[in-house]
Amino acid sequence: MNCEQCKEKISAFLDNELDEQIAAEMQTHLTLCADCAKVCEDFAIIIDFCVDDQFEEVDEPNSQALWCRINNIIETEVQPELESERKEKEARRGWFAGVFRHNLQLSFSQTLTAILGIALISSLLTVVGVKNFSRQNDELSSQTSVSETIFDKILGKFGLIETPQQARIRRIKEQQKAIDYWNQRVEVRRQNWNGKLRETFDRNLREIDQVVYDYNKILEKNPEDALTSEMLDSAMKEKMELLREFSEL
Amino acid sequence: MYWGLKNLNNLLTGRKTTILILTVVFFFASAVCETPAQKKFSKTYPASKNVRLQLVNRTGTVTVEGWEKDEVQISAYLEAPAANINPRNLSGTIYIDLVKENQGRNDVGNVNFKVKVPYTSFVDIETRMGNLSVSNVRGGLVRANISSEGDITLTNIAASAVSAENVIGDIFFDGVIQSGGNYRFTSTRGNINLRIPFNSSFRLVATAPSTRNIALGSFANATMSFAGNGRQIVGRVGDGSATITVTNHRGSIAFIRR
Numbered sequence: 001m002n003c004e005q006c007k008e009k010i011s012a013f014l015d016n017e018l019d020e021q022i023a024a025e026m027q028t029h030l031t032l033c034a035d036c037a038k039v040c041e042d043f044a045i046i047i048d049f050c051v052d053d054q055f056e057e058v059d060e061p062n063s064q065a066l067w068c069r070i071n072n073i074i075e076t077e078v079q080p081e082l083e084s085e086r087k088e089k090e091a092r093r094g095w096f097a098g099v100f101r102h103n104l105q106l107s108f109s110q111t112l113t114a115i116l117g118i119a120l121i122s123s124l125l126t127v128v129g130v131k132n133f134s135r136q137n138d139e140l141s142s143q144t145s146v147s148e149t150i151f152d153k154i155l156g157k158f159g160l161i162e163t164p165q166q167a168r169i170r171r172i173k174e175q176q177k178a179i180d181y182w183n184q185r186v187e188v189r190r191q192n193w194n195g196k197l198r199e200t201f202d203r204n205l206r207e208i209d210q211v212v213y214d215y216n217k218i219l220e221k222n223p224e225d226a227l228t229s230e231m232l233d234s235a236m237k238e239k240m241e242l243l244r245e246f247s248e249l
Numbered sequence: 250m251y252w253g254l255k256n257l258n259n260l261l262t263g264r265k266t267t268i269l270i271l272t273v274v275f276f277f278a279s280a281v282c283e284t285p286a287q288k289k290f291s292k293t294y295p296a297s298k299n300v301r302l303q304l305v306n307r308t309g310t311v312t313v314e315g316w317e318k319d320e321v322q323i324s325a326y327l328e329a330p331a332a333n334i335n336p337r338n339l340s341g342t343i344y345i346d347l348v349k350e351n352q353g354r355n356d357v358g359n360v361n362f363k364v365k366v367p368y369t370s371f372v373d374i375e376t377r378m379g380n381l382s383v384s385n386v387r388g389g390l391v392r393a394n395i396s397s398e399g400d401i402t403l404t405n406i407a408a409s410a411v412s413a414e415n416v417i418g419d420i421f422f423d424g425v426i427q428s429g430g431n432y433r434f435t436s437t438r439g440n441i442n443l444r445i446p447f448n449s450s451f452r453l454v455a456t457a458p459s460t461r462n463i464a465l466g467s468f469a470n471a472t473m474s475f476a477g478n479g480r481q482i483v484g485r486v487g488d489g490s491a492t493i494t495v496t497n498h499r500g501s502i503a504f505i506r507r
Contacts, residue, residue: 192354192355192356197308197377197378203398203417204397204398204416204437207437207438207499210499211437211459211499214459215458225477227476227477227480227481228458231458231496234435234496234498235437238416241396242397242416245396246377246396246397248348248349248352249348249352
C-alpha cells in the first residue's frame with residue numbers, strides 16, 4: 001500500500017469499515033510511514049472532538065452588545081492615529097504657518113522689510129541664473145565674448161558667477177589636458193614619420209606655440225582683454241587639432 | 250721629347266673621355282633622383298548632380314574641378330613608396346581616406362590628386378600637408394582643411410557653406426556670397442584674400458590680432474566698428490544675411506571687389 005491509497009482509506013479505517021486484510025495492510029503502512037501516521041492521528045483527534053461536542057448547545061450571541069464592543073475598540077484605536085496625523089501636517093506647514101497660527105503680529109516696517117528682502121533675494125537669484133545660462137550659450141556658440149559689466153564683477157567677487165578670467169583659466173586647463181593626451185600619441189607615432197613630415201609638423205607647432213605665447217603675454221598685462229582671450233582659445237583649439245590629426249598618421 | 254708629348258696627349262684624351270662619361274652618368278642619376286617613381290591611379294564613378302566627395306589625403310596636392318558631366322573622375326599620382334588607395338562609393342558619397350588606409354605604415358609617398366566632379370557637388374577635402382585647390386563648384390558645401398601647411402585656392406565658388414583652414418599658407422577665395430550662407434576662413438600665418446562681387450551682403454567678423462592688417466576696400470562702410478584697437482572689425486554690408494568670419498592670427502586679411 002502506498003501513501004495515496006492509505007490517505008484515501010484513513011476515514012474508513014478509523015470507522016472500522018475496512019476488510020481485515022486491508023486494515024492489516026493499513027496498520028503495516030502506518031507503522032512504517034510517519035507522515036500517514038500523523039495524518040491518521042490528526043483525523044482521529046478531529047473525530048473525537050466532534051463526537052464529544054456533538055450535543056453541546058451554543059448560545060445565540062447578543063448582536064447589539066457585540067457591535068457596541070467593536071465600536072469602542074475601533075474608536076480607541078483610531079483616536080491616537082488622528083492626533084499624530086494632525087501633528088505631522090502642522091510640522092509640514094513649517095515655520096511661517098507656526099508663526100501665523102500663533103498670531104504673531106508684525107509691524108508695518110517689519111512687513112515692508114521682509115517683502116523687500118524677499119524681492120531682493122529672488123531678483124538676485126534670477127539674475128545669477130540668467131547670467132549663467134547666457135554664459136553657457138556663449139561658450140557653445142563660440143561667439144565674441146560678452147564684456148563684463150560692473151554687476152558681473154560684483155557677482156564674481158561674491159563667487160556667485162564665474163568671471164571671464166576664471167572661465168578662461170578653466171578652459172585652458174581643459175584644453176591643456178587634451179593637448180597633453182594628443183602630444184603623447186604624437187610622440188609615439190612620429191618615430192614612423194619621414195624627415196620632411198617631422199620638420200613640417202614641428203614648424204607648424206612652433207608657429208602655433210608662438211601665437212599662444214604672445215596671447216598669454218598680452219593677457220598677463222591685461223587679463224580682461226576679451227578679444228585676446230577669445231583668440232587664445234582659438235589658437236589652443238588649432239593646436240589640439242594639429243596634434244590630433246598628426247597622431248592619426 | 251716626342252714620346253713624352255705623345256704620352257701626355259693620350260693621357261689627356263683618356264681623361265676627357267672619363268670626364269664625359271662621368272658627366273653623363275651624373276646627369277641621368279640626378280634626373281632619376283629628382284623625379285621619384287610615380288604610379289597612376291584612375292577611376293570614374295557615375296554620380297548624381299549633388300554627389301558628395303569626401304577626400305582625406307596624407308601629403309600631396311589636391312585639385313578638384315567642377316565639370317558638366319554627371320560623373321566623378323579621380324586621378325591620383327602616387328609617389329614611392331606608393332600609398333594604398335581604395336575609393337568607395339556609398340549612397341551618393343565618394344569616400345577616399347588615405348590616412349585610415351595607410352595608418353601604421355612607416356613611410357608613404359605624396360599622393361597628388363586631380364578630381365573632376367559635377368558642378369553642383371558637395372566637396373569636403375582635407376590633407377595633412379600640401380596645397381588644396383577647388384574650382385567651378387556651386388553645390389551646397391566646399392570645405393578645404395589643411396592640418397599644417399599649404400595654400401588653399403578656391404575659385405569660381407558659389408556654395409552656401411564654405412570653410413577654409415590652414416596653419417601656414419595663403420587662402421584665396423574668389424566666389425559668390427550667397428544669401429544666408431556661412432563662410433569661414435582661418436589661418437595662423439599667411440594672407441587671406443577674398444574676392445567677392447561688389448553687391449555681396451553679409452555680416453562680418455574679421456580678426457587679425459598681430460598685424461591689424463584688415464583691408465575692407467570698397468566694402469568698408471559706416472556700420473563697421475573696430476574692436477581691440479583695430480585688431481577686429483565687426484560690421485554689416487547690405488542686408489547682412491550671410492555670415493563671413495575671418496581669423497588670421499599672424500597675417501593679413503583683404504577684401505577685393507570683383
